[in-house]
Amino acid sequence: MISLKGLLNSIQNLNRKPTKTSPTPYIYRPDVAQFDFATGVEQLRRSGRSVVDHAIENTRPEVVSNIIELGKQVGIEFNEFSIEPSLYQEYCKSAEYSKRYSEYYRGNQPEKTLEHYICYSLLGLNSEDVFVDLASEHSPVPEIFRRLSGAKTYSQDIMYPDGINGDQIGGNACNMPIPDGFITKAALTCSLEHFEEDADTGLFQELARVLKPGGTVCVVPFYVFNQEATQTDPTVSVPAGVPFDQTATIYCAEGWGNRHGRFYSPQSFMQRIIRPTQDKLKFQFFYLSNAQEIDSSIYARFAFTATRL
Template sequence: MNALFKILSKLNPIKPDNSNYIYRPDVIALSFAAGMASLQKSGWNVVPTAIDNTSPAKVRNILRLAHKAGMKFCDYEINWGNYQKYFNNAEYKTRYPDYYRGNQVEKSLEHYLTLTLLNVSAEDIFIDIASEQSPIPEIYRRLTGATTYSQDIMYPPGIKSNQIGGDACSMPVPNNFASKAALTCSLEHFEADADTRLFDELSRVLKPGGKVCVVPFYLYEQAATQTDPTVSATAGVIFDPDTTLYCAQGWGNRHGRFYSPDSFYQRIIKPVQDRFKFEFYYLQNAADVDPSVYARFAFTATRL
């Protein structure tokens, strides 16, 4: 353990985890149909399908609405050769053969895009937010020499080695602690006002000039939430008022927020617009990488 880890561990001793948050329950209490019925009975507008923000027509309309709202997207072409080089150097097949088996192209592409958009280097202190079991911290540390941390609400509160446990909206680290951070398939899971509070916290945790990357950026034609009712109907999930719930059978997740351009401005940009510069990317050839890839948008926010 290096000196930085030792100092932080002393400042933030490990405490028992008393969180009631359960990401994916071990026992499914309701069927899909019963879960949808329960959500409808609670007054939610329910749609019995997943959200489509990847088909060409939907993407065109989302970009049109974003442009109308003043959200400027840069066309980003994924370099297939560089992605392949990253995939091989990261050694997913040998070190992480069971990591998202069947969906490893999507996940490794998210990791590659994050590494590229953030330009992570040996001088960086990097936090992978809502990391769960992601190999990002190990891969980035090995490939770049950066000091890396994984953060997740499911870890014991405090800091142990390179794990930061507890609420991402209140991290037990000093001001200006990190230079880079990322959320890969994570921001959408921040319930209630946690997404807004997260960016307020990142304005404290990131150094001036520091940057956070979010990929995929779940943007849609209107503000909506995707859920698997077998998980969420009995979990007391706090959905956004007046949101439409798109029920995705077999998805296994309790909450996935899709922003409209306006809701993203109101929830994320407006509260921190004096502290961050946002840049948006349309991953124009994402479907060409592999048909299973569902990332279409990404964004970075640079601390001012």
């Protein structure tokens, strides 16, 4: 089961809103009356959707192998990314998670620190870069990457005041208040899956604008499955009327507390993200072949980068 970013109840997070033109505001964890899990599952089933009453399991070796094969069938080639434990440990030491950020995702730090390490490694940041951490919330990534690389770094989130305020960029990630080609490197860690309806497509169309030619965004984990699916906690999503992709199977994770987590199939990622931007972005995909050897709690198995042509 994936663990996604938690926000305070009632934060309106348009980065992960249903769509740029939705008439109703997005509330990450709506302050609405909840009901029991079984009732939520039943209500989803009454809508005629394909509904499963457990969380998505995309880390089992046989599922991972199937995903890699399905990717090949549609032209998505997963390159092996083998994590060197000593380099990962050196990154964590240099980043000073235990000293500076001991309470950041306490109990889940192996996963988060590995996500950050993979982004840092794949992006190859240096002092000439302008880096933006998208849907950053309270992440230490901008400060860490600035300190380690010398890059100019920003955090972006709808919870910040609109516009550019110091090193914060406030506003909708699908329509950022920055000029064309402003960003050389960017990252989304445990964020893309929250973008509901067509906002994920809109995000990458916006990245094709704001990335400098040759600039790269890294996404980890890449939540991919052997079928098009969305994970939800129906005690949150059903009362809020959360929209789900019409062709996706809905997986209900009891006690998860989150409204929406999209898992792409290789085919749906091709349709939703690659094809709309194929003349502007080049994608590379990675299989994190030894992630669980770093820590048994780690659930990231895939990542990808998109580079502006």
